[in-house]
Amino acid sequence: MENLLMEFLSNTGLALADYRNVIMILVGIVLIYLGIAKRYEPFLLVPIGFGILMGNIPVIKDFGIGIYEKGSFLSYMYYGVIHDIYPPLIFLGVGALTDFSAMLARPLLMLLGAAAQIGIFATFLGALALGFAPNEAASIGIIGGADGPTAIFLTAKLAPRLIGPIAIAAYSYMALVPVIQPPIMRLLTSRKERLIKMEEPRKVSKKEKLIFPIIGFLLCCFIVPGALPLLGMLFFGNLLKESIIVERLARAARSTIIDTVTILLGIAVGASTQGDVFLTGKSMGIFVLGAASFAVATASGVIFAKFMNLFLRQKINPLIGAAGVSAVPNSARVVQVVGQAEDPANFLLMHAMAPNISGVIGSAIAAAILWSFVSV
């Protein structure tokens, strides 16, 4: 009986834990705190934070519990991450939630969504310079797209072992958009520029909104077929929304499906960050480069908006360039807050949605391009 008790005690989490598990559990608690108390992306940070707690309870090897063990409950949840099942389903929900009117009303603003993708490629270069392999560098660069599902999609293809740190970095920076972006936006714009009021966008007809997902899908996927799983589902979700006739499917996509997948994705990604796998020099490098990527993406959007103003008769407020990073709709909200801090009567949210949504399309295209370049 004594032996049995000793064996039991030696198999408890307390006996198996090392300092890395403790650090990760603290990280998980911080994410849960940020989600609940500070309300930074609670729908993402709470499941991820709890997933980190679940993943860092030390378990006996080959007991069929750990996320990296075949046949375990967590490994089945993780299957959807490494086999690119969750990201397209999230895109389906995003499509069914998103109103593309702002973008259709002023398509020129889509270029700001393209400009913000400079951050991805700049960070790709930075990661290569720091000694990361091209497949890892591409996965790190995509953090600058500020799009968690896209980052997971590409990393699962190119560097599956880095999914944990990259997903955590991408989602953390998405949650920290209100903290990271405003100083960069203020630094790169003058007060006069921040006060620019943009003209009311034209009214977009129902037919336009209905035709757009089909044209958008065909055009993007013929140019970059690698983006098909993400953009296909994004545009399909939007078609469901705009067609009205299949409202029931649209409602399922934007509520039940996206909510279920968010829980599965959050828990699985969180649980994949076991201390011994996550706390490495590479992960720290990923976090630093991710932050740089995000900052460069924000700056690129703002600077490109200023560049466009050199040629436009009706000036655009350069703050909306920051919404080119695709954290929908957080970065657009940040633009609104920063703009209203200068002039409470200036409403930029509607205008910022255009680069914000095109940023989603742009980052999916960038991911597909990197995938095709690096996997050749």
Add this chain to the structure above:
Amino acid sequence: MVGLEAISAHNGWAMSVLGISIVFAGLLLLSFAVSQIHKALEFWDNCYQRIKKLRQGKNRQNAVTPDLTLPDDIKESARQFKLLIERIGEPFLLPKLLDFSEKRGLLHPHSSINNLLQVKLIIPDGTGHFLWNHEVERNIQKRSRV
């Protein structure tokens, strides 16, 4: 390998420049396509309206112009219904005309409309709506004068 050497060795410069160029080209193309959607829809709507008008004109021309003299009671109801139709506007729906005539207290609106349909003073436009046949009206007026 680190630094610029690593970037060059992995063809990083070319990948980045080409990558961002493709992203820009893709979104530029998409923005151009998007900017043309409402113009294309406008063009389509204009064409559709033109075709519709042409078809209406044809229906008026193709309308049989029976050469008959109307009894006085039908002439009177034709005069009243013409005024009603001018008020409703063309093309019109028969139920709407019926509803209007009932509200205005015209006598026997069903049979009156039936008579006007038979003498082709009211003709279908081919889209479920109806029109007042001015040609038949003129013919009837000429006959009456003779």
